[in-house]
Amino acid sequence: MINLKNTLFEKKLKVTPQRLKVLEAVYNISHPTAEDVIKYIRKRYFDIATGTVYKILETFVEKGLIKKITTDKDIIRYDGILKPHHHLYSLEGNLIKDYIDEELDKILQEYFKHKKISDFEITEISLQIKGKFNK
Amino acid sequence: MINLKNTLFEKKLKVTPQRLKVLEAVYNISHPTAEDVIKYIRKRYFDIATGTVYKILETFVEKGLIKKITTDKDIIRYDGILKPHHHLYSLEGNLIKDYIDEELDKILQEYFKHKKISDFEITEISLQIKGKFNK
DNA sequence: TTCTTAAAAGAGAATAATTCTCATTTAAGA
DNA sequence: TCTTAAATGAGAATTATTCTCTTTTAAGAA
Ligand SMILES: [Mn+2]
Ligand SMILES: [Mn+2]
Ligand SMILES: [Zn+2]
Ligand SMILES: [Zn+2]
Numbered sequence: 511m512i513n514l515k516n517t518l519f520e521k522k523l524k525v526t527p528q529r530l531k532v533l534e535a536v537y538n539i540s541h542p543t544a545e546d547v548i549k550y551i552r553k554r555y556f557d558i559a560t561g562t563v564y565k566i567l568e569t570f571v572e573k574g575l576i577k578k579i580t581t582d583k584d585i586i587r588y589d590g591i592l593k594p595h596h597h598l599y600s601l602e603g604n605l606i607k608d609y610i611d612e613e614l615d616k617i618l619q620e621y622f623k624h625k626k627i628s629d630f631e632i633t634e635i636s637l638q639i640k641g642k643f644n645k
Numbered sequence: 646m647i648n649l650k651n652t653l654f655e656k657k658l659k660v661t662p663q664r665l666k667v668l669e670a671v672y673n674i675s676h677p678t679a680e681d682v683i684k685y686i687r688k689r690y691f692d693i694a695t696g697t698v699y700k701i702l703e704t705f706v707e708k709g710l711i712k713k714i715t716t717d718k719d720i721i722r723y724d725g726i727l728k729p730h731h732h733l734y735s736l737e738g739n740l741i742k743d744y745i746d747e748e749l750d751k752i753l754q755e756y757f758k759h760k761k762i763s764d765f766e767i768t769e770i771s772l773q774i775k776g777k778f779n780k
Numbered sequence: 781t782t783c784t785t786a787a788a789a790g791a792g793a794a795t796a797a798t799t800c801t802c803a804t805t806t807a808a809g810a
Numbered sequence: 811t812c813t814t815a816a817a818t819g820a821g822a823a824t825t826a827t828t829c830t831c832t833t834t835t836a837a838g839a840a
Contacts, residue, residue, distance in 0.1 A: 524807055525807075529817090543797090544798080545796095559819045561799075562819065564798060581716075581717075582716075582721060583721070584720055586718070599715075601768055625749070631777045631779060633736055634776070635772055635774050636773050638772075639765075641768040645764075659786095661787095661835080661836070695826095697789050697790065719798065720826065786837100789833085789835085791831095792829100794829070796826080797826075797827095799825090802820095802821100804818080805819090806816085807814100807816085810811100
């Protein structure tokens, strides 16, 4: 259980009710959209302007408190899990699940220690695994 | 050099000038947006309605002639390369480059032949490699 | 080679996701 | 408590995409 106030404070961000709840939302929802975050806050706490949520999410990404994840939709999704990890994408619906696999990470790390990509400096590697969830 | 007409014909798609040029565009532009495709066609050939391009792109995806690729922007990008491959994403700009590495593919294939993911059937695995292009 | 017709394309309005502008409020430090 | 830069809110604007409806056309039938 992380202290949200302190998380903001450490990044020199003003501690506002809106920021606290947006952070809580992204930590509690799996790969939420901005809309998901807005619903989460409005249902539980208070009304909040959509522009405020978009602004806060962007700020958090810049400060490294959250990440964006990639999708093939015209919609942005966020991730509260900072540790590099992989994602399982449903080919049918919109479901995205985390996939954590340290053995795989070691294999990849080892592979790219030797194999260099010309003119490119790797920061982060993640797998996109597309397929079907068997309910 | 592929025969575009025949590609459409084989998928039982009516061969229209618009479809031929959209297909050509996706094959010739690296990871284009719908807007990129529209510009490509308007500059070289003829005017085309934006709705037509979106519709055609969607049809091509359904028929497996092209793929969507994932981004962390609210914009959809397409890929004319059907063979599974990986992508290098620039952390700064919008640049996305293909990364093809058969040795790596073998390693992954071997790894996931044994390692099963519970309740998930893998269709396709691709790496997202984020980092910096050294121009 | 016409003729027919279902499918495709086009124009433009509608919707969805995100960003912007500017007035008001507020966190935080003096 | 006071001050003020920064954050929020309301709503308009912009951007990407989809939809609706009319017109055009590819392709097979006659
Ligand atoms: Mn949209
Ligand atoms: Mn947008
Ligand atoms: Zn995740
Ligand atoms: Zn590609």
